[in-house]
Amino acid sequence: MSRPRQLRPTLRAVAQAAGVSTSTASLAFSGRGPVAPETVARVRAAAEQLGYAGPDPLASSLRQGRSGVVGVVVEGRLLHAFRDPFAVSVLDGLSQVLDDIPAGMLLIAQPAGTPERAITQLSATALDxxxxxxxxxxxxxxxxxxxARGIPMLGDGSPVDPRVAHVALDNRGATVALGRHLTELGHRRVAHLMMPLRHDSPTxxxxxxxxxxxxxxDTRDRARGFLDVFGADDLGAELEVGAAPRLAQTAIPDVEQGAIAARLLLDLPEDQRPTAIVAQSDLLAxxxxxxxxxxxxxxxxxxxxxxxDGVELPWFAGTLTTIDQHGLAKGRLMGEMLRQLLDGQRPDDVVQPTHLRIGTTTAPPVVA
Incomplete structure (x- = not known):
């Protein structure tokens, strides 16, 4: 015969054992009310004797109508997100605000080729x-x-859907600023190294x-910003580059794949080789x-x-010329918009400010 299930001690039982009301016992546990220290000690002693570990989080969430959990959907493998210092800085800023709400963060990987698979995990999880x-x-x-479940959603420019509030970025305009910096230095033969254009993009x-x-x-808009300066703004037009390749993409936006793609752009005769490369992320750079x-x-x-991106690169001796999009501040801004969504408000979409940070990796070309 199986053992009978042992019932979880209740707050009411603790209150009775301590000789106080249930509301007083609740305040003693929460620390949010004017309860005398000796009463708090008596309540906690009774709880320890009965094996009461605190209010049932499931019951609490049912009463409040919240689970206390925010899902964060990450494209592709979580490993790649944790290797990207910009992604980590955004998640750090977001978590700081979630801690204050308070709410927990549940990371959900969404396979790039089969994004519908994430719905299985989402459907089985109570999310605020x-x-x-x-x-x-x-x-x-x-x-x-x-x-369909009435769950509020927040994005960073994607998915493109009116039901999703956004902290967006002017990717095109920021890339134009990089291009203009290079043209002012005298560069004309410039190549572009892109993040994946599609989920199945090869390097x-x-x-x-x-x-x-x-x-x-993000990839498309940054490419369009590059083309605004160095190519045609009409994607159907030809670039005036002769036979030399000017565009490359990566399957994964990391240092290794960036190096592989960059070699294809650089391993050319000197008179065809680009004098500058605009990379779509700091890791690719x-x-x-x-x-x-x-x-x-x-x-x-x-x-x-x-x-x-504007991430810290402590292993790099120089200072990268880049677009700083302030990852930590972006994450905190997303957290504050999330707070409004949780309060039942629909915040206006926001465009996160960026700035061009000139470092030691750009200079006038030796041969223009």
Whole structure:
């Protein structure tokens, strides 16, 4: 025979054992009320004797109508997010505000090729809100599922859906600022190293058609900003670059893949080789620096390099020229908008400010 299930001690039982009301016992545990220290000690002694560990979190969430959990949907593997210092800084800022609300954070990986698989985990989890973070696709099947459940949603520019509030970024305008900085230095032969354009993007050279078919908002808009300065703003037009490749993309936006793609752009005769590369993230920019070093090119003497994010790179001796999008502040801003959503308000969409940070990786070209 199986043992009978042992009932969980209740707060009422603790109150009776301590000789106080249930409300007084509750205040003694929460620390939010005027309860004498000796009464608190008596209540806690009774709780210890009965084996009472505190209010039942499930019962508390049912009373409040909240689970105390916010889901954070991350595109692809969580491993890649944790390796990206910008992603970590955004999550850090978000968690600071969630701690104050208070609410917990549940990270949910959404497979890039089969995003609908995340719906299974979402449907089995009680969530107060969901954040789509870290450069997801324009369309996400989870939006319909969450909207049907009445769960408020927040994104960082994607998914593109009116039911999702956003902390967006002017990716195109920020990349134009990088391009203008390079043109002012005298660069004309400039290449672009992109994050994945699609969930199945290979690391390698890319075309204008690839950019036009991009499913990731950030990648597409940064590419368009590059084309505004160095190519055609009409994605169907040809770039005036002769035979030299000017666009490359990566399957994963990390240093290793960035170096592989950058070599394809750099391993050319000197008169065709770009004098500068605009990378779509700081990690990709570090890949460019690594590739340049492998090919015997100096930065910025032979090649100027720019990034995008503004993360700390303690292993890099120089200072990367980049767009600083203030990851920690962005995460906190997302947290404050999330607070409004949890209070039943719909905040206005916000465009996160950025600024061009000029470092030691850009200089005038030796040969214009």
């Amino acid at each position: 809100a969901v954040v789509f973070s870290l450069c997801g696709p324009d369309k996400n099947p989870a939006v319909d599922h969450l909207a 390698g050279l890319a075309t204008l058609d690839d950019v036009a078919a991009a499913e990731f908002t 570090m890949g460019v620096v690594r590739a340049a070093d492998d090919l015997g090119l100096s930065v910025p003497g032979d090649l100027s390099v720019t990034g995008f």
